[in-house]
Amino acid sequence: MARYLIVRLGQALVIVVLVTIITFVILHLLPGGAARATLGKEATLEQLAAFDHEMGYDRPWIQQYVMYVQRLLHGDLGYSFQLNQSVTEAIGQRLPKTMVLSLLSTLLAIVVAIPLGVIQATRRNRWPDYTITSLSLLAYATPIFFLGLMMIILFSQVWPILPPEAPQGFTLGEVLADPAGLVLPTVTLAVVTVAVYSRYVRSSMVDNLNENYVRTARSKGLSEGRVVVLHTLRNGLFPVITLLGMYLPALFSGALVVESLFNFPGMGQLFWQAALKRDFPILLGVTLIISVATVFGALLADVLYAAVDPRVRLRRSAS
Amino acid sequence: MTTPAETTGNSEGTPAQPDETPVRGLWRQGVEVFCENRLALVGLAMFVVLAAVCFLGPLFYHTDQVHTDLAAVHLSPGTDGHPLGTDGVGYDQLGRLMLGGQTSIIVGLAAGILATVVGTVWGAIAGFAGGWVDAAMMRLVDAMMSIPSLFLFMLLAAIVTPSVSMLIVIIGAFAWLGPARLVRGEALSLRSREYIQAMRSMGGTGGRAVRRHIIPNAIGTVIVNATFQVADAILYVAYLSFLGLGVPPPAANWGGMLSDGLADTFSGHWWLLYPPGIAIILIVLAFNFIGDGLRDAFEVRLRRR
Numbered sequence: 001m002a003r004y005l006i007v008r009l010g011q012a013l014v015i016v017v018l019v020t021i022i023t024f025v026i027l028h029l030l031p032g033g034a035a036r037a038t039l040g041k042e043a044t045l046e047q048l049a050a051f052d053h054e055m056g057y058d059r060p061w062i063q064q065y066v067m068y069v070q071r072l073l074h075g076d077l078g079y080s081f082q083l084n085q086s087v088t089e090a091i092g093q094r095l096p097k098t099m100v101l102s103l104l105s106t107l108l109a110i111v112v113a114i115p116l117g118v119i120q121a122t123r124r125n126r127w128p129d130y131t132i133t134s135l136s137l138l139a140y141a142t143p144i145f146f147l148g149l150m151m152i153i154l155f156s157q158v159w160p161i162l163p164p165e166a167p168q169g170f171t172l173g174e175v176l177a178d179p180a181g182l183v184l185p186t187v188t189l190a191v192v193t194v195a196v197y198s199r200y201v202r203s204s205m206v207d208n209l210n211e212n213y214v215r216t217a218r219s220k221g222l223s224e225g226r227v228v229v230l231h232t233l234r235n236g237l238f239p240v241i242t243l244l245g246m247y248l249p250a251l252f253s254g255a256l257v258v259e260s261l262f263n264f265p266g267m268g269q270l271f272w273q274a275a276l277k278r279d280f281p282i283l284l285g286v287t288l289i290i291s292v293a294t295v296f297g298a299l300l301a302d303v304l305y306a307a308v309d310p311r312v313r314l315r316r317s318a319s
Numbered sequence: 320m321t322t323p324a325e326t327t328g329n330s331e332g333t334p335a336q337p338d339e340t341p342v343r344g345l346w347r348q349g350v351e352v353f354c355e356n357r358l359a360l361v362g363l364a365m366f367v368v369l370a371a372v373c374f375l376g377p378l379f380y381h382t383d384q385v386h387t388d389l390a391a392v393h394l395s396p397g398t399d400g401h402p403l404g405t406d407g408v409g410y411d412q413l414g415r416l417m418l419g420g421q422t423s424i425i426v427g428l429a430a431g432i433l434a435t436v437v438g439t440v441w442g443a444i445a446g447f448a449g450g451w452v453d454a455a456m457m458r459l460v461d462a463m464m465s466i467p468s469l470f471l472f473m474l475l476a477a478i479v480t481p482s483v484s485m486l487i488v489i490i491g492a493f494a495w496l497g498p499a500r501l502v503r504g505e506a507l508s509l510r511s512r513e514y515i516q517a518m519r520s521m522g523g524t525g526g527r528a529v530r531r532h533i534i535p536n537a538i539g540t541v542i543v544n545a546t547f548q549v550a551d552a553i554l555y556v557a558y559l560s561f562l563g564l565g566v567p568p569p570a571a572n573w574g575g576m577l578s579d580g581l582a583d584t585f586s587g588h589w590w591l592l593y594p595p596g597i598a599i600i601l602i603v604l605a606f607n608f609i610g611d612g613l614r615d616a617f618e619v620r621l622r623r624r
Contacts, residue, residue, distance in 0.1 A: 011461075018462030030478060141550070141603035143557045143574065146596045149581055157585070253469035257558055271470060275477045276563050283477060287470050294465045 004306055012299045019291045023284050024068050028061075030280055039081065077288070078281035080274075087285035090270060095289065096172045098259070098266035102251055105186045106244065109193035114237070116194065117201025121209060121236075122228055129202075136195035144254055148188040148261045155184060166264035175265070185262040189254050193247065200243050205236040238309045245301025248294045352616040359612020365605035369598070373420030382414025385569050393583075396590050404590045406579070412590055415571055416598060422572035423602065426486050426556050431549030433491030438498025439541050443529045445499070446506025457503060464496045469558055476564035483566055486559070490552050498544050505537035539617035546610035550603045557599055573599045 030036065035051040036043065043051075052058045056067050071077075077087035120129045139147070156164040166185050167178035175182070208214065209232055217227045252268075259268035267286055274282035353359050387408040396404040396412075403412035445456035463471075475489045506529075509515060515528050534541075557574025559565050565575045573595045580592035 015462045015465055137607055141600045145561045249467040252467040256469050272562055275473045278477050283474050291466045
């Protein structure tokens with residue numbers, strides 16, 4: 001296990017370093033370079049040169065990259081002159097809120113998707129399976145913002161029980177103080193996730209229901225419910241843990257759209273507003289942080305998978 | 320590089336077996352299975368109809384989609400020869416749907432194909448080369464995959480002003496990661512097969528192995544994946560438009576029309592909201608149906624072999 005952990009952690013760190021190289025390259029591909037991106041359109045050539053010199057952007061590329069990484073390690077992601085705030089501070093205010101939104105919708109999606117997938121697998125190629133598959137495809141084909149809008153029309157206009165806007169608040173506590181406002185964004189983000197997860201649970205359960213141990217359990221005379229829930233579901237759910245990790249990039253992309261639609265004050269909305277204002281220090285900072293969150297989220301899922309399923313860590317450390 | 324010997328023999332790319340069915344027979348089987356799959360045919364029909372309306376419709380239904388007409392804004396469907404009404408600057412909504420559909424379909428198809436081609440070549444080279452080349456190439460894929468794609472698209476769309484061709488490049492340039500992983504997996508399992516080792520021992524180059532054996536064998540997986548890529552690309556265009564980084568007017572696409580329609584949600588102009596929304600859902604569904612049908616077709620083909 002320790003060996004597996006170290007190898008997996010090493011891979012994650014390599015990926016994080018590569019991500020910093022990608023953001024570093026993008027920073028320098030920007031028209032006018034990093035100085036123009038930070039100081040904005042009105043800066044004079046002298047100001048740009050002074051900024052480049054001060055930040056060390058007139059030095060060789062390798063040296064610049066080392067300095068970039070050193071600054072990152074000190075938690076310095078740059079400064080947004082448009083927000084008049086350091087990027088670290090701006091992200092720090094919003095990251096917890098996005099994490100809560102993602103976590104809530106993932107939990108909701110798991111709770112809904114597992115029973116759906118089990119129903120599909122046990123009634124394979126019959127009407128419950130077809131119905132859920134069709135609805136999943138429909139959910140997958142609908143742009144998230146259109147789906148969210150339908151939710152707003154249904155639940156705050158036609159049948160006004162929920163507020164159409166996410167809770168507004170500076171801190172996480174203020175946002176959590178208004179749970180009603182969190183419902184629509186969470187559900188909207190969860191719908192597509194449910195479609196993806198239930199499909200995965202279905203195929204994993206179908207695979208397991210064909211295994212010998214299930215036949216043994218059945219021939220022992222166990223009830224079908226016991227076979228499905230106690231024997232098959234346990235094994236069928238293990239791969240879903242890895243899916244949680246693999247799905248993170250799509251989840252964060254979805255959160256970007258949902259936050260923009262519901263005006264939820266998280267990372268996605270920060271990123272969106274920065275994109276419209278071409279605030280590159282924020283854009284690159286958020287991209288970097290969200291990628292690091294993705295890498296370590298996937299790492300966590302893999303480690304969790306190895307922890308609950310001994311077959312995995314044996315197989316992987318052997319290879 | 321192409322020698323006459325390479326172009327002869329249509330059974331290349333499959334293991335030489337005495338009782339082997341000819342390649343064309345396999346393709347025909349695939350087509351048959353695809354046609355037996357009712358959902359796949361429905362998907363194909365949906366795509367053909369939508370594409371015909373968007374690309375041939377304007378030949379019969381003439382509208383001005385360049386000049387705004389502020390005297391005719393927000394007309395209800397059916398008034399003054401506008402079957403679907405007009406939008407906030409006086410464009411005929413039905414004509415605009417056709418124009419927008421052209422952009423959505425072209426960008427979706429082109430970006431999907433670009434991503435598939437780049438990903439296939441990348442994955443095939445990585446998988447076949449193996450060793451540190453493979454490791455380096457795939458770590459780059461891992462790193463790019465861990466950046467959520469919509470963030471990356473928006474970052475790039477904020478740097479360059481998007482035009483139709485730019486959108487294709489932006490989406491295509493980052494959507495190839497999925498196909499690259501798929502093909503690399505196939506290539507890894509294929510390269511140790513006897514027939515490829517035999518070819519190499521006869522003096523065949525690595526490039527030949529990739530071109531003539533690995534890519535043709537992985538093509539089923541790749542084509543299935545490509546249809547899903549197209550569906551995803553159409554959605555990404557919609558998201559970029561919604562987030563304000565789509566193609567600027569007078570160009571149009573369904574996603575942009577839909578997000579413009581969001582502003583009219585509560586003013587009762589339903590014809591600006593639902594038609595583009597439903598159009599997007601239909602085209603994405605169509606490609607998903609086609610993809611599912613193709614997967615069945617290729618899987619059956621493999622099983623019968």
